[in-house]
Amino acid sequence: MNANTSWQVFGVVIEHDAAGVKPVSLEMINAARKLADQISATVVAFYLCRDDGGGDDGNATATQRRQLAAEEKVADALIQNGADEVRFLTHPDLNIYIHENYSFALMRQLEKSRADYLFLPATNNGKELSAVLSAKLGVGVATDCVALSVSGDGDVAAVRPVFAGKALATVRFRGKTPHILTLRPNIFRGTDPAAAVPRRGEIFREDVALPEFSHQAQRLVKKAASQLDITEARIVVAGGLGMQSPANFKLLEELAEVLGAAVGASRPVVDNGWREYSNQVGQTGRTVSPDLYIACGISGSVQHLAGMSSSRCIVAINTDAHAAIFSVADYGIVGDVIKVVPALTHEFRKVLAA
Amino acid sequence: MKIIVCVKQVLDTAATIQIENGAVVSPGSSRIINPYDEFAIEEAVRIKEKNAAAEITILSLGPEGFNDAIKKALAMGADKAVHLLDRKFDGLDSYAAAKILQRYIASVPHDLILCGKQAVDVDMAQTGAMLATFLGIPFVTVATRIEFAADFQNAKITRQVEGGSEVRELPLPLLVTCQKGLNEPRLPSLKGIMAAKKKAVLTLSAADLGVDDGDINIADNRIVQENISLPAPRKKGRILAANEAAEEKVAAELVQILRDEEKII
Numbered sequence A: 001m002n003a004n005t006s007w008q009v010f011g012v013v014i015e016h017d018a019a020g021v022k023p024v025s026l027e028m029i030n031a032a033r034k035l036a037d038q039i040s041a042t043v044v045a046f047y048l049c050r051d052d053g054g055g056d057d058g059n060a061t062a063t064q065r066r067q068l069a070a071e072e073k074v075a076d077a078l079i080q081n082g083a084d085e086v087r088f089l090t091h092p093d094l095n096i097y098i099h100e101n102y103s104f105a106l107m108r109q110l111e112k113s114r115a116d117y118l119f120l121p122a123t124n125n126g127k128e129l130s131a132v133l134s135a136k137l138g139v140g141v142a143t144d145c146v147a148l149s150v151s152g153d154g155d156v157a158a159v160r161p162v163f164a165g166k167a168l169a170t171v172r173f174r175g176k177t178p179h180i181l182t183l184r185p186n187i188f189r190g191t192d193p194a195a196a197v198p199r200r201g202e203i204f205r206e207d208v209a210l211p212e213f214s215h216q217a218q219r220l221v222k223k224a225a226s227q228l229d230i231t232e233a234r235i236v237v238a239g240g241l242g243m244q245s246p247a248n249f250k251l252l253e254e255l256a257e258v259l260g261a262a263v264g265a266s267r268p269v270v271d272n273g274w275r276e277y278s279n280q281v282g283q284t285g286r287t288v289s290p291d292l293y294i295a296c297g298i299s300g301s302v303q304h305l306a307g308m309s310s311s312r313c314i315v316a317i318n319t320d321a322h323a324a325i326f327s328v329a330d331y332g333i334v335g336d337v338i339k340v341v342p343a344l345t346h347e348f349r350k351v352l353a354a
Numbered sequence B: 001m002k003i004i005v006c007v008k009q010v011l012d013t014a015a016t017i018q019i020e021n022g023a024v025v026s027p028g029s030s031r032i033i034n035p036y037d038e039f040a041i042e043e044a045v046r047i048k049e050k051n052a053a054a055e056i057t058i059l060s061l062g063p064e065g066f067n068d069a070i071k072k073a074l075a076m077g078a079d080k081a082v083h084l085l086d087r088k089f090d091g092l093d094s095y096a097a098a099k100i101l102q103r104y105i106a107s108v109p110h111d112l113i114l115c116g117k118q119a120v121d122v123d124m125a126q127t128g129a130m131l132a133t134f135l136g137i138p139f140v141t142v143a144t145r146i147e148f149a150a151d152f153q154n155a156k157i158t159r160q161v162e163g164g165s166e167v168r169e170l171p172l173p174l175l176v177t178c179q180k181g182l183n184e185p186r187l188p189s190l191k192g193i194m195a196a197k198k199k200a201v202l203t204l205s206a207a208d209l210g211v212d213d214g215d216i217n218i219a220d221n222r223i224v225q226e227n228i229s230l231p232a233p234r235k236k237g238r239i240l241a242a243n244e245a246a247e248e249k250v251a252a253e254l255v256q257i258l259r260d261e262e263k264i265i
């Protein structure tokens, strides 16, 4: 890019589910806005969804009006967080994420409206979609970015953890656009837009055509009821072998409930079958960056630290004053989890109720 | 049924690392099969146990040292291996690596391709899905369960998504990237290790693949690493109290700090 070309376009693909726009989507908008303000670029949000609404031509049904109202609310949230344009791309088959449909719709859109950089969430779906788009468009992709900067001529550099965060690599893109970045959840949180001057933006809706896929057997059979995912939670309460039994994880669940947190675990806890593998934190589990990570009875192996040491604030509870977990903890309590955790739950409940 | 398992060798996860001259070093640390690739190898071997007609090929793109990973994969029960080995392949990004893997796979029969969901060194999580896209075959990422129809023509695959899971049904040929939860990888048996010694490892260079500088070149990498550094050390923490202090007091102190100083709650 050079300064003579027209202003840049930052596209943001919004991830959403039954509960609405995911927090990481607003974080992406916020991150793109911050870059855009430094070089006068435009932030365009792409929201793929089913079409129940259609334009309100006066004949809309009640369902359609409800859908339209819901979309307006979504668009407003995206605009207040920093989007200049919100583009709804609609088709009945876009009611759920399926990479074939999503990538097709986005490819079509990118033929029509240019994007220099495209932001996706570093979620399982986002990282899948980034790979497909990169392969189809012949463009570069950097996943799981945790910091972004932009040079005067509009080149974006991204910092991404490698070796599960044991090192940080700064990467730049070359070649064709859009350059694709996936952003790690919980990192790019902005300030509450309610406090700022209201922003204005444009809203577009477009029906997209999707092909019939040759492999018809593809279908989404079921999606389990959502629970708070450890990678998306603001607070993670994690337990290790020091919890001593699966039954004792009840103590962590109670603490998590008071805090609105998700419960994580070390690998042996998962290998013992005490917790689900999707809750494993570490180099061969999930990498988390919450505001608060409470490690309970976790020794702090290299592999575990790799998955959580980028958390904003770390609290460790361990009977062993020399446990490695204390080397990364902001606050350490040398003590027995069985006694300390219930005391914390009680205290948080009291303070949060006040 | 022809199964191809893509295997990468990575630095031992227990290793701590240093940066020297812009590169990651970890003197004395060993190398291991990428843990997610082990789930892929194990899954292939389990399929073969149910379907004797299956043949498992390990496909590995990397330097000489990858031999160790290849041998272990063969010892776990794969039938043969193909090692794509050429100085020209050093330092490729995910896109370029997927292109080379595709070049080989497209030239041989393939019904099922299994990859790890990501390599725990570069942590990009892109190669599998890119490879499938280049091959033009359906794929599922982050799989935690794979079930086949009796005729092995279709598969029902559970994949992990944040806060839940979903199931997809797809026809073969198919690519799946494997996640923890899929299975428990076996340790190679002594018999397996002995048998592996006799299994064929075919080494192919860029020229053998018909890949030349014009096709694939580090100079064409779409991602350029400008800098690599260690994360800033965390500031020294505070120990709130030792064993003797009453839990209630310590808990109250911590909660007050998290609220008033850290402003987290």
Ligand SMILES: Cc1cc2nc3c(=O)[nH]c(=O)nc-3n(C[C@H](O)[C@H](O)[C@H](O)COP(=O)(O)OP(=O)(O)OC[C@H]3O[C@@H](n4cnc5c(N)ncnc54)[C@H](O)[C@@H]3O)c2cc1C
Pocket (backbone or CB within 6 Å): A239, A240, A241, A242, A243, A265, A266, A267, A268, A269, A280, A281, A282, A283, A284, A285, A286, A296, A297, A298, A299, A300, A301, A302, A303, A304, A307, A317, A318, A319, A320, A323, A335, A336, A337, A338, B013, B035
């Ligand atoms: C290839 C590979 C990949 C790996 N990947 C991961 C990974 O992704 N994530 C991961 O976590 N591990 C991983 N590991 C395992 C890792 O090396 C450690 O074995 C593991 O993290 C230890 O888990 P832990 O802390 O729960 O158990 P331990 O190391 O046994 O620690 C238990 C801790 O609890 C404390 N304790 C005991 N009783 C109490 C009590 N009553 N109150 C308070 N504290 C108490 C002890 O002092 C001790 O520090 C991996 C290993 C390998 C080989």
